[in-house]
Amino acid sequence: MLAQLTEDDWILRAEAMYYLAQHQAIEAIPELTRLVQNESLSSWERGRALIARVKIDSKESAKLLLSYVQHQDLELRLASAEGLEFITPPNFDLIEKLLQDENLKVKTRALSTLAFHSPQKALPHLQSFSKDLKKDQIPIFIRALVSAAQADHQQQIEKLLARCSPEESILVAEALDDLSRPQAIPVLLQLLDEFQVKDLRYAQILGILGRFDSQQLKGELQKLLEPPQDEGIRKASTILTQLVHLPELGKDLAKALKQAKNVETIRLGLIALGRHSMEPDQHKELFKNYLTHEQAVIRALAIRCLAHCESVNLFDQLKERMADSSVPVVQAALQALLSAPVSDAPRGEMVVYLEEALLSEHETTRNLAFKLLGAAGSKEDFKPAIKLLGDRLQSTDEDRRLTAAKALGSIAPDEEIEFVAKAQGYLANFRVIGTFLNDRENNGFQTVYPPEKEIDFEKKYPSKYVWSLDGRRHNNQEEIEREIGWSEVKVDQTNGKLLLALVVPPPGSLSVAYAVSDFNVVGDEEVFLSIDGDDAFKVWLNGEKILEKESTFKDRQDSIAEEKKLKLQLKPEWNRILVKSSNINHRWWVRLRLTNAEGKPIRVRSR
Amino acid sequence: MTYKYRLLTLSLIIISLVQLPLQLGSQESRTGGQAVRVARLTPEVRKAITDGLAYLAKPGVQNDDGSWGGGSNPVAETSLSIMAFLLKGYVPGRGRYGRVMDRGLAYLLNKSKQQRGFIGTPNNHAGMYEHGLAILALSEAWGQSKNPRIRNVLRRAVDITLRAQNKAGGWRYNPQPADADLSMTVMQLVALNSARESGIAVPKSTIERATKYVLSCQDEITGGFKYMPNTSEAGFARTAAGVMSLVMCGQSRHKATLRGLDFLKAYPEKKFDKGFPRFHYSHYYAIQAMYQSSEADFQAWYPKVAATILAQQSGDGSWSGGHGTAYGTSISILVLGVPYRFLPIYQR
Numbered sequence: 037m038l039a040q041l042t043e044d045d046w047i048l049r050a051e052a053m054y055y056l057a058q059h060q061a062i063e064a065i066p067e068l069t070r071l072v073q074n075e076s077l078s079s080w081e082r083g084r085a086l087i088a089r090v091k092i093d094s095k096e097s098a099k100l101l102l103s104y105v106q107h108q109d110l111e112l113r114l115a116s117a118e119g120l121e122f123i124t125p126p127n128f129d130l131i132e133k134l135l136q137d138e139n140l141k142v143k144t145r146a147l148s149t150l151a152f153h154s155p156q157k158a159l160p161h162l163q164s165f166s167k168d169l170k171k172d173q174i175p176i177f178i179r180a181l182v183s184a185a186q187a188d189h190q191q192q193i194e195k196l197l198a199r200c201s202p203e204e205s206i207l208v209a210e211a212l213d214d215l216s217r218p219q220a221i222p223v224l225l226q227l228l229d230e231f232q233v234k235d236l237r238y239a240q241i242l243g244i245l246g247r248f249d250s251q252q253l254k255g256e257l258q259k260l261l262e263p264p265q266d267e268g269i270r271k272a273s274t275i276l277t278q279l280v281h282l283p284e285l286g287k288d289l290a291k292a293l294k295q296a297k298n299v300e301t302i303r304l305g306l307i308a309l310g311r312h313s314m315e316p317d318q319h320k321e322l323f324k325n326y327l328t329h330e331q332a333v334i335r336a337l338a339i340r341c342l343a344h345c346e347s348v349n350l351f352d353q354l355k356e357r358m359a360d361s362s363v364p365v366v367q368a369a370l371q372a373l374l375s376a377p378v379s380d381a382p383r384g385e386m387v388v389y390l391e392e393a394l395l396s397e398h399e400t401t402r403n404l405a406f407k408l409l410g411a412a413g414s415k416e417d418f419k420p421a422i423k424l425l426g427d428r429l430q431s432t433d434e435d436r437r438l439t440a441a442k443a444l445g446s447i448a449p450d451e452e453i454e455f456v457a458k459a460q461g462y463l464a465n466f467r468v469i470g471t472f473l474n475d476r477e478n479n480g481f482q483t484v485y486p487p488e489k490e491i492d493f494e495k496k497y498p499s500k501y502v503w504s505l506d507g508r509r510h511n512n513q514e515e516i517e518r519e520i521g522w523s524e525v526k527v528d529q530t531n532g533k534l535l536l537a538l539v540v541p542p543p544g545s546l547s548v549a550y551a552v553s554d555f556n557v558v559g560d561e562e563v564f565l566s567i568d569g570d571d572a573f574k575v576w577l578n579g580e581k582i583l584e585k586e587s588t589f590k591d592r593q594d595s596i597a598e599e600k601k602l603k604l605q606l607k608p609e610w611n612r613i614l615v616k617s618s619n620i621n622h623r624w625w626v627r628l629r630l631t632n633a634e635g636k637p638i639r640v641r642s643r
Numbered sequence: 644m645t646y647k648y649r650l651l652t653l654s655l656i657i658i659s660l661v662q663l664p665l666q667l668g669s670q671e672s673r674t675g676g677q678a679v680r681v682a683r684l685t686p687e688v689r690k691a692i693t694d695g696l697a698y699l700a701k702p703g704v705q706n707d708d709g710s711w712g713g714g715s716n717p718v719a720e721t722s723l724s725i726m727a728f729l730l731k732g733y734v735p736g737r738g739r740y741g742r743v744m745d746r747g748l749a750y751l752l753n754k755s756k757q758q759r760g761f762i763g764t765p766n767n768h769a770g771m772y773e774h775g776l777a778i779l780a781l782s783e784a785w786g787q788s789k790n791p792r793i794r795n796v797l798r799r800a801v802d803i804t805l806r807a808q809n810k811a812g813g814w815r816y817n818p819q820p821a822d823a824d825l826s827m828t829v830m831q832l833v834a835l836n837s838a839r840e841s842g843i844a845v846p847k848s849t850i851e852r853a854t855k856y857v858l859s860c861q862d863e864i865t866g867g868f869k870y871m872p873n874t875s876e877a878g879f880a881r882t883a884a885g886v887m888s889l890v891m892c893g894q895s896r897h898k899a900t901l902r903g904l905d906f907l908k909a910y911p912e913k914k915f916d917k918g919f920p921r922f923h924y925s926h927y928y929a930i931q932a933m934y935q936s937s938e939a940d941f942q943a944w945y946p947k948v949a950a951t952i953l954a955q956q957s958g959d960g961s962w963s964g965g966h967g968t969a970y971g972t973s974i975s976i977l978v979l980g981v982p983y984r985f986l987p988i989y990q991r
Contacts, residue, residue, distance in 0.1 A: 503911045505865055505876045516911060537864045538898075542906045544864045623864060 041067045046081055057088035065093055072100065083115030090119035098123050105130050110139055117145035126153035135161065144173045144180070151183035152215075158184050166192065174200060175211035178223065182212060185219045193223055202237070205230045209241045218252045221245065225256060228271055242278055250280035257285055264292035266301040273304035281313040290322050299331050306334070310341030320345045324353060332362035339365070343372035350376040351389070351412075359392050363401060366393060370404035374411060384416030386447075387424055394425060406439050410446030417447050422455075429459040432635040438531065445530030454526045461637025462532030463553045463613070463628045467493055467522045470540035470549025473500045473515065474618050476508060480548040481572050481586065481618040487550040488576075491614065496521040507545045507591070507621025525551075533625040536617055545621045553613045553628070555640040561632045563606055568598035569617055569626035576614040578607060592622050601631070610643070684982050691953055692731060694960030695976045699724050699969065700743045704961075708753075709746035711969035718754060718763055718773035720966070721747050722780035723973035729780075730980040735788035748784060751777050752792050760799035761818055768816050771807070771827055774800065778834035782841040794843075801838050804831050805849055811859070811872075812852030824871050825860040828853055829884040829928070836891050854892045857885050858899050866902030879914055880921045882906050883929035890935040904936050915947045917955055923964055923974045930978050945981070952979055 040052035041064060049071070056064040071077065071085035086104060090097040097119070104116040117134045120127060131153070134146035147165060151158035162184060169177055174196050181189040181196075200208060205227050212220045224245050231238040245253065257275060260268035269292050276282060276289065286309060293305040306326065309319045316323070323345070326338035339357065342348050350373055357369040370393060373381075382389055386409055393405035409421065421444055428440035437460060444456050457464045469487060474480030486497050500515040518541070525539045534551060537544035557563055565583075567575060572586035582604075585597035604611075617626045630638040698704060705711055705724075712720030725747045728740050735744040754762045754777070763773030778800050785793045803818050813823025814831045832853045839845040859872040860881070867877025868885030886903035894900050907929055913919055914929075926948050933944040952975050956962055964971020 501909070503909070505862075505867070514911070516909075518909070535863075538866070538902065542865045542867065542902070542909045544866075621864075 037061070038064055038067065041071070046078070050081060050084055053084050053088040057091040060092050062092060065089060065096075068092070069100070079109040079111035083111045083118075086112065086115045087119050087122075090122045094122045094124060098127060101127075102130065105133055110142065113137060113139070113142045114145055117142055117149055120146070121149045121152050128154070128157070140170060140173060141176075144176045148176050148180035148183060151180040155184040155186065159186070162189075169196075171199065171204070174204065175207040178208050179211045179215060182215060182217060182219045182223060185217065190222070194226070197223070197226060200230075202230045206237050206240065209237075209244055213244050216247070218248065221248060221253060221256045222259075225260070225271060229267065233270075233274060242275070245275065246279045250282055253280055254282055254285065257282070258288055261285075261288045261292040264295040266296055266298045269293060269296055269301050270304050273301075273308040276308040276314065277304070277311060283313065283315045283318075286314050286318055290319050293322065299334060302326070302329070302334055303337060306337045306341050310337070310344050312344055316341055316344040317347050320348050327353065327357065332360075332365050335360065335362065335365045336368040339368045339372050343375060349380045351380045351382060355389065358389065363396075363398050366396070366401055367398075367404060370401065370408055373408055374404070376412075378412045381412035381414075383414050386413040386417045387420040391424065403439055406443035410443040413443075413447035415447060415449045418444070418449060418452055421447060426459065429456065430637055441530040448530070450528070453528050453530055456530045457527045457532045458639070459637065460530075460532060461629045461631050461639075462527060463555060463630065463640070463642070464527040464532070465555075465642035466525045466527075466534060466551040466553050468525045468534075468536070468539050468549060468551045469497070469520055469522045470536065471499065471501055471520070471544070471547035472549070473502070474546045474548045474620065476546070476620060478572060478586065478589065478618055478620055480546075481574075481616070483548070485548065485550070487552075487614065488616070491552060491612075493522040501541075501543070502546050503543060504545045504621075505543050509546070522552075532627045532629060534627065535625045536619070537624045544619060544624055546619070547624070548616065548618045551615045551617070551626065553615075554610055554643050555613070555630075556610050556643075557606055557630070557638055557640050559638075561638065563604045563638050564601040564631050564633065565604050565613075566598075566600045566602070566629045566631065567615075567627065568596055569615075570597075570623050571595040571620055572597055572618045573626055574616040577604060578612055589620055591620075594623055595620075601635075604630075685949075687953055688949055688979050691956050691960075692976050692980050694956070695962065695972050696728060696731065696733075696740065696960075698960035699727060699972055700740055704969065705743060705746065709748075709750035711747070711973070712967045714967045714970075715767060716764060716769045716773055716966060716970075718751065719769065719776050720969040720973065721750055722773070722776035723977065724969055725751075725780045726783060727973040727976040727980075729783050729787070730977060730983055732983065735784055735790070744784070745788075745790070748781070748788060748790060748793065751781060752790070752796050755796040755800060760796075760803050762796075762800055763818075771814060771816055771818060772830050774804065774818065775827075775830035775834035778804065779837050782834070782837040782843070785841045797838055797841070797843050801835065801843050801845060804835060805845070807831075808849060808852065812854075812856035814853075823856060825857065825868055825881050825885060826870065828856050829888040832857065832888045833891055850892055854889065854894065857888050860885060861899050861903065865906060866899075867906040868903060877906065879907065879910050879919075880925040880928070883925050883932055886932040887928040887935075890932055895935060904932065904940065907932065908940070912947075915951050917951050921965075922951075923971065923978070926978050927974055930981050934981050941981075949979055 037052050037055055038061070040048050043049055053068065068085050068089040072082050072089060074082065086100070090101065101116050101119050101123070104112045107113055113134065120131055131146050131150050135143055135150065137143050137146065144165065147158060147161050150161065158180065162180060165177065178193055178196055181193055197205065197208065209224060209227050212224060224241055227241050228238060253275065257272045260272040272289060276285060289305060289309060293302065296302050296305065308314060309322070310316050320342060323338045323341040326334050329335050329338065339354060342353055343350060354369040354373060357365055360366050390405045390409055393401050394409065396402050396405065409417065413421065425440050425444065428436055431437040441456055441460060445453060448456055454464045472480060472485045496519050498517060499520045500517055502509055502513050502515055504513060523539065525534065527534050529535065536549050540547065540549050567573065567583070570587070571589060574581060575583040583599055583602060585599055587595040587597040589595050613628065615626055615628065617624070630640060632638055699711065710717040710721045711724040725744055728744050733740045733744065735741055735748055751762055758765060761774060762777035763770035778797065781793050781797050785797060807814055807818040807820055809820040809823045811823050813828035815822045815824050815827050832850070835845045835850065860868045862869050862877040865877045867882040869875055869877050870881055882903050886900055886907065889897055889900040889903070919925065930944065930948060933940045961968045962971035962975040964974060
């Protein structure tokens with residue numbers, strides 16, 4: 037920042053002056069002095085340098101100021117008048133000289149400085165100045181009035197503010213920017229009336245207010261709420277939301293809010309009271325009252341506020357909102373419930389609780405309801421859920437089917453997962469054998485292992501594996517022998533995946549396994565097989581190879597091969613599918629789904 | 644099983660062992676519902692343990708302040724040494740090693756007093772391990788010692804551990820609820836379980852959350868356990884620790900436990916080599932996991948690990964180890980002596 041003082045660009049230099057003064061950077065004094073004395077610079081910039089120097093070192097700057105009080109340049113005299121505010125003890129002789137200045141701007145600035153140091157000495161001047169005050173002097177004059185801090189000035193300030201346009205109002209705020217006197221707070225609060233909340237100038241004034249201590253603001257906020265009026269409530273709410281933590285004002289705001297009719301006022305009040313820092317539990321009864329407000333936006337907001345209350349059972353409070361006429365309200369309620377303690381959910385009654393949302397025609401509502409059912413439902417909800425939603429497992433819309441399956445899977449008892457998978461058409465009953473040896477080049481996929489020659493579920497086979505966890509054979513790792521046999525396995529994922537790594541001995545990398553499913557299709561519909569798997573698979577139907585797919589191997593990533601809707605020539609009664617799956621590393625699974633021509637699941641019997 | 648009932652069972656086992664000649668062969672006795680198979684304790688193993696304990700009790704091996712070890716983790720070495728004596732049925736304050744054990748316990752109790760309840764070495768990565776091991780040793784000693792301070796110290800130590808559990812359910816280097824890793828979490832889980840069994844209140848939810856953390860460290864593909872849920876690959880030592888903790892938390896038939904056991908069994912035979920990384924740490928957990936898993940698993944495992952350990956014993960009865968001879972000796976005894984089952988944690 038010091039180096040920035042010597043930049044060519046005056047904007048950069050002015051910025052450096054401001055921040056160096058703010059941080060009392062004593063090292064900047066020599067360069068600031070040079071800038072003040074540099075006659076090739078604009079007088080405005082020299083004035084700013086003078087003020088910055090005074091702010092950093094008021095004692096040593098007093099002499100310097102002396103030479104500029106009667107300087108021919110207006111800007112430097114103005115800067116002197118401003119700078120004298122920072123000189124303690126005050127130099128009233130110099131201030132008096134400036135009060136005699138021919139220029140009104142300089143005189144007004146000097147008056148503000150005098151009022152800052154001695155309200156009593158300033159009072160006679162304030163009266164005489166106010167008589168023929170020009171409009172552009174209003175901001176500094178208001179600063180003088182605020183500094184003088186006399187009670188009867190309040191009315192005078194209000195009259196002056198009434199003369200200001202919004203553009204001039206912001207100049208008043210800027211004039212009060214670095215004045216830390218609490219008397220500035222009501223003026224700044226009044227200035228807020230000139231602007232909409234979304235106006236940047238509103239935020240600028242809030243920023244100035246934010247420099248005051250919250251306890252200094254507290255009294256003025258209380259005045260805004262008593263008697264309760266919409267404008268005051270809105271202003272207080274905004275400040276409580278954006279600037280200060282004053283939970284002790286919560287009761288005053290809640291009391292005032294009860295009188296409010298304006299929707300925007302209620303909205304801003306609820307936002308303020310619902311903040312964690314405002315201890316929202318204190319206001320839960322107020323929030324509950326707004327759950328039935330005629331405006332949907334208020335109902336939704338009340339839900340969000342209640343969601344911040346730790347002592348509220350949201351499932352109890354939001355039951356009626358599940359049937360709310362407004363979609364955003366229902367969605368707000370579902371969102372809030374997703375964060376509520378699961379122990380508060382009505383055990384075994386979640387399907388009834390969520391029935392309307394689960395059947396909603398709005399996709400987002402439905403998805404939220406399914407998510408909530410999965411998160412807060414219990415095993416007792418499974419049967420009613422299947423009754424209500426079972427047909428969704430047959431849906432040809434894949435997203436719809438999978439969302440339902442995921443929710444049902446979350447609440448299904450372990451033994452029912454298979455049912456959810458089967459209802460979607462997935463083959464879920466297998467006999468599995470593995471592992472046989474594979475290598476980095478996936479040669480095991482083409483090696484003919486015993487299950488391709490015979491299937492005898494009673495037989496055991498010698499096999500080999502390599503202890504590799506990453507799909508590489510380090511330092512010619514030895515092959516280890518072990519005996520393997522067939523084991524019965526049920527799919528335990530609602531997405532139908534047979535996770536091979538989980539059902540064969542470890543390590544799973546550099547491995548091959550086989551899975552057999554015997555099934556009987558009821559009916560005479562055409563049957564199509566969709567299959568996917570990681571990394572590669574071959575399929576035999578009743579002893580005849582019908583498919584072979586190998587993905588492009590991606591190290592330590594999913595490498596998925598897939599085939600959709602392959603028409604099957606089935607035998608009457610029982611059919612047998614044999615799947616060979618190989619893995620190099622990472623995930624290892626295979627999934628088979630039987631559908632009709634429209635994509636609806638085919639129900640099968642397995643053995 | 645309540646602690647009182649466990650003690651009764653233990654007493655019955657001890658009595659039966661005293662009455663029965665310790666012979667080689669397949670002799671079994673059934674006491675308190677447990678089959679006590681003494682055949683695995685070969686004379687060589689029994690002698691190795693006896694010599695090892697004698698080494699630990701030697702003046703100069705146990706330090707003047709009652710601790711063991713000269714390294715940076717005396718609390719760990721002391722805790723393991725106390726457990727080694729408890730393992731063979733020695734009790735504090737009585738019998739041949741009563742005084743030695745009392746001095747060791749006094750060291751742990753004083754540590755607690757000096758450090759406001761925290762027993763591990765402060766500002767040390769192993770500090771929380773030590774704290775957990777001390778809880779384990781004190782829990783196992785509680786009830787067999789006449790020292791009434793043990794219970795209060797245990798309560799305080801357990802309280803510190805409970806407060807240090809992080810959001811995910813695990814623990815790490817410092818007694819604060821910050822991050823977590825499997826190794827430290829297993830240590831605390833084993834310690835808390837032992838404390839709970841000894842009658843100190845440990846919320847069920849703490850154990851459940853810790854179990855959940857352990858489960859989150861399982862590698863989906865191999866069934867082994869990783870150091871943290873989203874880091875590195877599964878390893879033997881981590882898997883042994885993970886499986887042991889799950890078994891101890893009553894999850895012996897959990898899919899994750901069974902897959903972890905499969906991982907340990909399928910791991911190449913080099914796991915029994917003397918130079919296998921973290922040999923003692925790995926087998927301290929693995930042997931308990933196998934013992935709790937099934938008789939067949941234990942029978943297949945124990946002779947191999949016992950043979951390696953026996954071959955490493957020095958003439959003075961000690962074993963060297965990565966953290967000093969007190970560590971090497973005590974943990975070797977703890978692995979070899981699993982069949983003794985005098986330690987409540989070693990019971991099925």
